[in-house]
Amino acid sequence: MTTDIAVSVKTHYIADQSDPTDHRFVYAYTITIRNQSNIATKLLSRHWLITNGNNNVQEVRGEGVVGEQPHLEPGEEYTYTSGVVLETEIGTMEGSYQMVTDNGDTFDAQVPTFALVPPHALH
Structure with missing residues (x-):
């Protein structure tokens, strides 16, 4: 079986909700999931690995998205926006x-690694 689900991500640093002195860095991410196959498909659940700048990994599992x-x-x-809070500036x-x-048929649609970086940290 060929499953063709394309996933694209855009991130945004939310400065007004972040507090660097309190080690709080807030990001929004917008994900678009596109079914490029020839059969209808339903998203059941999600699995995330969130890694901060200290290499601390948080694992998140749950039903659906938002x-x-x-x-x-x-x-x-399908496009949705969610958020994440890190203890470090990047992740x-x-x-x-x-x-x-x-x-x-069940399968996993992979989400490629994406960076969480505030605009001032980009070179």
């Missing part, structure tokens, strides 16, 4: 979505 389990017809996409996230096709 309280939803989107069902994507072929060619459809990374990576993970996967656990999916099921309308014919019952």
